[in-house]
Amino acid sequence: MPGQFFAAILLIAFSTQAELLTDIQQLSDADMQGRKSGTAGAALARQLIAERFALLQLDSINNGYQQPFVYSSRPEKTGINMLASRQGCTYPNHYIVVTAHYDHLGQHGRKVFYGADDNASGVAAMLELAARLKYSCPVYSYIFLATDAEETGLHGSKAFIAAPPVPLNSIVMNLNLDMISQPDRRGKLYLTGARRYPALVSQLDTNFSHLQFLHHRGPGRMARDNSRYNWPNASDHGPFHRAGIPYLFFGGQEHAYYHTVQDTWQRIEPAFLDMAMQAIWQTVQWLEQQPPQTLRPYEQ
Numbered sequence: 001m002p003g004q005f006f007a008a009i010l011l012i013a014f015s016t017q018a019e020l021l022t023d024i025q026q027l028s029d030a031d032m033q034g035r036k037s038g039t040a041g042a043a044l045a046r047q048l049i050a051e052r053f054a055l056l057q058l059d060s061i062n063n064g065y066q067q068p069f070v071y072s073s074r075p076e077k078t079g080i081n082m083l084a085s086r087q088g089c090t091y092p093n094h095y096i097v098v099t100a101h102y103d104h105l106g107q108h109g110r111k112v113f114y115g116a117d118d119n120a121s122g123v124a125a126m127l128e129l130a131a132r133l134k135y136s137c138p139v140y141s142y143i144f145l146a147t148d149a150e151e152t153g154l155h156g157s158k159a160f161i162a163a164p165p166v167p168l169n170s171i172v173m174n175l176n177l178d179m180i181s182q183p184d185r186r187g188k189l190y191l192t193g194a195r196r197y198p199a200l201v202s203q204l205d206t207n208f209s210h211l212q213f214l215h216h217r218g219p220g221r222m223a224r225d226n227s228r229y230n231w232p233n234a235s236d237h238g239p240f241h242r243a244g245i246p247y248l249f250f251g252g253q254e255h256a257y258y259h260t261v262q263d264t265w266q267r268i269e270p271a272f273l274d275m276a277m278q279a280i281w282q283t284v285q286w287l288e289q290q291p292p293q294t295l296r297p298y299e300q
């Protein structure tokens with residue numbers, strides 16, 4: 001029955017969106033105290049991520065899904081990445097690493113920087129991807145990496161690249177998600193790193209009018225945007241890029257609530273979040289159809 005089929009599709013769409021929003025809500029709850037690296041709030045966030053990894057039946061790479069690291073010696077500063085994997089069936093020795101930082105700015109006095117868009121949204125989308133890839137064996141192997149200490153200098157992703165659990169040349173792609181739930185002043189979400197995949201750009205461009213492509217041509221230069229932001233270094237894909245690993249970065253530009261106490265889950269537009277998740281999912285489905293040499297046409 002077409003009617004029932006349509007209702008089932010609607011139900012799936014709504015339940016996905018509800019779960020995404022629930023994850024964002026929990027990660028940006030007042031209890032999490034803004035998830036500043038090294039705080040009790042960040043530890044609570046890790047607990048939630050570990051519970052979700054276990055529910056998703058992801059494999060543990062390190063003990064308890066944790067990758068601790070030191071990023072400063074005097075004074076000593078430490079962080080803890082959260083990571084888990086799912087083995088693929090066609091190219092089990094080729095990895096797509098999905099990254100999203102879970103840390104944020106914490107509390108300043110009584111002010112809590114909730115960090116709903118930055119970046120509870122990316123972590124929630126990463127968990128949603130893991131859920132969608134659960135039902136049939138994916139083509140590639142996946143590592144889901146929730147990084148710590150991104151806000152203070154991409155330290156979690158640098159630590160992953162410095163001590164990777166798999167050889168760096170087996171990573172065919174870094175899909176980085178950072179601030180995917182808020183439109184910028186132009187109503188857009190941005191995708192960076194897709195220049196070498198014109199077929200993907202063409203498909204997404206047709207399907208998502210709110211998606212804007214930023215084409216990186218080299219350090220600090222952009223093909224289609226005069227942005228003052230240094231996109232290759234704006235988030236966790238930077239260390240992957242510098243290690244010669246291709247990346248695709250879904251993220252927002254600075255919006256009115258960016259790095260303010262107003263970055264709360266209540267301000268998220270569900271329709272925009274839904275669009276972002278669909279674009280990310282279509283991208284993963286496209287990646288799953290490409291052989292490794294298309295994604296990473298060197299060092300194979």
Ligand SMILES: [Zn+2]
Nearest residue numbers: 118119178179
């Ligand atoms: Zn961020």
